[in-house]
Amino acid sequence: MKIEKVNISDSKAEIILSDVEPHLLNAFRRSLIVDVPKMAIDKVEIHLGAISDENGKTYESTTPLFDEVISHRLGMVPVPVDGKALLDGHMKMPEECDCAGAGCPNCQIMYSLNKRGPCTVYSRDLEPLGDEKLKPKDKDIPIVKLTEDEGILIYAIAHLGTGSMHARWQAVHAAGYRPIPKITIDQKKVSDPERVVGNCPKDVYEISKKALKAKNPEACILCRTCENEDISGKEAIKVDAETSRYFFKFETDGGVDPKTAIIYALNVLEARFNDFQVSLAEFK
């Protein structure tokens, strides 16, 4: 498997891979979705009774939403985790931690949420107890609306989990791949190059030095509009899917950076195949 091109942002990865079979890519895709861990709020303690502000005014700890709905919404807020700590094993699953799941800085993050109405409570109102870098990445997720005299005081605990446990721990989303097309153009048969350029929905073609060229074949979605003889001319363009070059892309919710997700998924696959090899050797 070779990487030809990588384009990685804070929450998106686009990779062109060659010399690879689809079943390997699918194993990689599945590992990204279910094996890469991320932080998510899993325990929520909601204060009951009156809440007082600094001026002595009291607020009812009631909201228009049930407590379990607020807890669910908090659970789906993307909580960041340090990629380096994840890869070097510093950040652990609670059951694998030295604290044996009791809770410590190596396996959990605590947040507080203290708001009084009238206002909308957003994900940015979650305050981490510790490093400010642990504030949720997506700051504008509405949690609940509070009216006059309503207040909310919550302590929440986030810990690591994987997509195989629950969707709130799924670090990678929209993971998929498609073959990169091979576009062959017979210049002599192209009847109207401008018509081909204008009809391509993905802006794959351009006219350069009066000739039709595929400037961006990676963007092609194999719709084959350009093969239509009314558009390009009889047998002027042939679009085939390559069998060993693929365009692979996925997104994260911001909890884990895409590069960390790739390395983690590859490490998991390597460990899994090594275990399989060891198990097989025992049968000799």
Ligand SMILES: [Zn+2]
């Ligand atoms: Zn711990």
